[in-house]
Amino acid sequence: xxxxxxxxxxGARAHIARLAGxxxxxxxxxxxxxxxxxxxxxxxxxxPPFGTWLAGHPGIELHTFADAAARGELxxxxxxxxxxxxxxxxxxxxxxxxxxxxxxxxxxxxxxxEHPWPTPWGVMPTxxxxxxxxxxxxxQRALPATKVVKAFVTQEQETVVDPEAVGxxxxxxxxxGDHADAKRAATGLLTxxxxxxxxxxxxxxxxxxxxxxxxxxxxxxxxLGFGTRFGIKVVR
Amino acid sequence: xxxxxxxxxxGARAHIARLAGxxxxxxxxxxxxxxxxxxxxxxxxxxPPFGTWLAGHPGIELHTFADAAARGELxxxxxxxxxxxxxxxxxxxxxxxxxxxxxxxxxxxxxxxEHPWPTPWGVMPTxxxxxxxxxxxxxQRALPATKVVKAFVTQEQETVVDPEAVGxxxxxxxxxGDHADAKRAATGLLTxxxxxxxxxxxxxxxxxxxxxxxxxxxxxxxxLGFGTRFGIKVVR
Numbered sequence: 001x002x003x004x005x006x007x008x009x010x011g012a013r014a015h016i017a018r019l020a021g022x023x024x025x026x027x028x029x030x031x032x033x034x035x036x037x038x039x040x041x042x043x044x045x046x047x048p049p050f051g052t053w054l055a056g057h058p059g060i061e062l063h064t065f066a067d068a069a070a071r072g073e074l075x076x077x078x079x080x081x082x083x084x085x086x087x088x089x090x091x092x093x094x095x096x097x098x099x100x101x102x103x104x105x106x107x108x109x110x111x112x113x114e115h116p117w118p119t120p121w122g123v124m125p126t127x128x129x130x131x132x133x134x135x136x137x138x139x140q141r142a143l144p145a146t147k148v149v150k151a152f153v154t155q156e157q158e159t160v161v162d163p164e165a166v167g168x169x170x171x172x173x174x175x176x177g178d179h180a181d182a183k184r185a186a187t188g189l190l191t192x193x194x195x196x197x198x199x200x201x202x203x204x205x206x207x208x209x210x211x212x213x214x215x216x217x218x219x220x221x222x223x224l225g226f227g228t229r230f231g232i233k234v235v236r
Numbered sequence: 237x238x239x240x241x242x243x244x245x246x247g248a249r250a251h252i253a254r255l256a257g258x259x260x261x262x263x264x265x266x267x268x269x270x271x272x273x274x275x276x277x278x279x280x281x282x283x284p285p286f287g288t289w290l291a292g293h294p295g296i297e298l299h300t301f302a303d304a305a306a307r308g309e310l311x312x313x314x315x316x317x318x319x320x321x322x323x324x325x326x327x328x329x330x331x332x333x334x335x336x337x338x339x340x341x342x343x344x345x346x347x348x349x350e351h352p353w354p355t356p357w358g359v360m361p362t363x364x365x366x367x368x369x370x371x372x373x374x375x376q377r378a379l380p381a382t383k384v385v386k387a388f389v390t391q392e393q394e395t396v397v398d399p400e401a402v403g404x405x406x407x408x409x410x411x412x413g414d415h416a417d418a419k420r421a422a423t424g425l426l427t428x429x430x431x432x433x434x435x436x437x438x439x440x441x442x443x444x445x446x447x448x449x450x451x452x453x454x455x456x457x458x459x460l461g462f463g464t465r466f467g468i469k470v471v472r
Binding site for chain 2 (some may be wrong): 035039116124126130132166167170171176199200201202203205208210212214215216217218219220223226229231232233234235236
């Protein structure tokens with residue numbers, strides 16, 4: 001299948017590598033491909049430059065957001081939450097009629113707000129939008145001809161693409177959206193990643209809770225020790 | 237042990253009955269005991285009047301919030317989120333030096349905002365405070381001499397007091413707070429309820445994520461079918 005991954009961060013890279021390994025034709029989108037490839041320093045999180053990473057993953061094509069979206073039959077949004085609506089709006093025509101799986105968290109990092117307890121972040125992020133709206137709903141409103149599915153967001157992307165790495169895969173992934181066929185496509189992708197428990201939470205409004213779970217997810221991660229991989233299982 | 241439970245709703249009743257069953261001396265607090273006992277109609281959620289319930293639970297004493305708090309060595313806050321800070325502030329002296337376990341969700345039910353999809357609620361609640369603050373932190377600021385622990389909030393109280401009812405008890409409960417001895421007391425109580433996996437999320441600021449999880453909890457509940465009991469297990 002032709003799949004577009006928009007974004008070049010560590011989460012996007014997890015999907016790109018896994019999708020290529022599964023035999024898909026992967027098209028990666030970035031704002032300005034030349035600038036992305038020209039970068040030769042790790043980012044502030046220590047992630048190596050994308051060009052370096054790409055050199056070790058032959059057969060992956062890098063395009064603009066719009067060109068990658070045009071080539072994908074299914075599209076994964078890995079653009080950071082602050083920029084997602086604007087960047088995706090610029091590819092609205094190329095995304096028409098397609099399933100867009102969004103895993104972005106609408107974090108606002110205010111460097112002036114120190115974290116109330118020591119964490120690897122040093123700052124206390126908040127969300128915008130939050131509670132009465134969600135990023136996924138904003139994207140759906142901005143792209144009414146696209147079928148937005150919120151998924152992946154309750155987990156590190158490295159574990160989304162490799163659920164067996166935690167508890168032998170015995171944990172739960174969620175999907176939400178207003179288009180049943182798009183949720184089936186996202187669930188099919190998750191099944192191919194190895195997920196056995198994918199819970200459909202209903203319409204896209206459920207994305208609010210999925211995005212807002214990020215605070216609890218972070219707190220659990222800090223409690224277990226930074227870098228510890230974990231998952232959430234809905235026991236019933 | 238002498239334990240005060242503030243509140244007379246269905247969640248409070250779960251704790252009251254279980255604590256009494258465990259042999260504790262339980263003191264229940266309400267705003268106006270006579271008015272509480274005079275009520276003889278079920279509330280809007282269909283919960284029977286407290287007086288009817290109390291008649292079936294001999295040995296339980298009903299007091300004002302302050303009088304119940306004065307009698308408890310440990311206090312559980314089951315006052316609804318909108319009224320918790322004001323009501324607890326009125327019992328600040330009686331709560332001095334004590335552990336207060338808070339499980340309230342700061343829901344704002346606006347009857348003018350219809351729920352975007354059919355749920356048993358009919359309205360779409362939001363939280364106040366949310367994201368940059370939490371109800372637990374507000375309570376701690378209002379009662380600086382009290383040791384506030386956020387706990388129980390990620391689960392129905394009927395399951396908090398009976399974890400074995402879901403998956404044989406193989407799921408996770410969280411505590412957060414700024415006082416280690418108070419978190420030990422809350423964890424001890426949870427252990428007596430039957431919990432085997434109680435995860436300390438750190439300082440009280442982690443209550444933000446615990447309270448905001450309520451949206452995801454509701455969405456999971458609606459997806460599984462209203463009334464289905466479930467728990468969240470941190471798989472690691």
